[in-house]
Amino acid sequence: MVIQGDASIGELNARCRVILVAMLIVAAILACSCGAEAPRAEPSPLGIADLNTRKVIGALGLPLGTTAEIEATVIDGRDLGDKGSSGAYLLRIEAVNGAPSPDKPIMHFVVHGWVETDLVTDHFSRYERLNGKVAHLLTGQDIDEINRGYVAKTFRLAVYEAGGYAGIPSGLPRDVEVWQDYGFSFSSHVVVLKQR
Secondary structure, rough: OOOOOOOOOHHHHHHHHHHHHHHHHHHHHHHHHHOOOOOOOOOOOOOHHHHHOOOEEOOOOOEEOOOOEEEEEEEHHHHHOOOOHHHEEEEEEEEEEEEEOOOOEOOEEEEEEOOOOOOOOOOHHHHHHOOOOOOOOOOHHHHHHHHOOOOOOOEEEEEEEEEEEEEOOOOOOOOOOOOOOOOOEEEEEEEEEEEE
């Protein structure tokens, strides 16, 4: 700062205050942009026994394993732009036990062979159901055709949500061949019990 001979003490104090305020603002901006947060404590790990005694709330907003009545719309996994879902059909959950679902989660689903339903989980199963024969290759046009009357259809279903860990764990030994998959994580899916 340059001090001129005719500057008064009051003017110098005012300039110093402006500079001090500016320095405090710059320091605050730098602290925010550097992510200067207090370190968070790691949550304590859960044991397998904990999973059987504590409730895990799923995407339906209910503890896993709780039966529920849902309304769900079929979507084509191709529309998600997610390579892992490209050949599958999924369900967008519209309502759970009569209440609109605020998040409308999109979920994979399972239908056991003994459950009578119009639902199928993938393009090849849909083709086989419609045509009575197995397809070894489906074109985009084939898929568009089998999607008609199925994708965007809403179903009322009795279900429960199940889940588990899957994927590629981190820290694989160097002599283990890596496969194409997603990172090790927990995910859940809907198990269809009955079509209403």
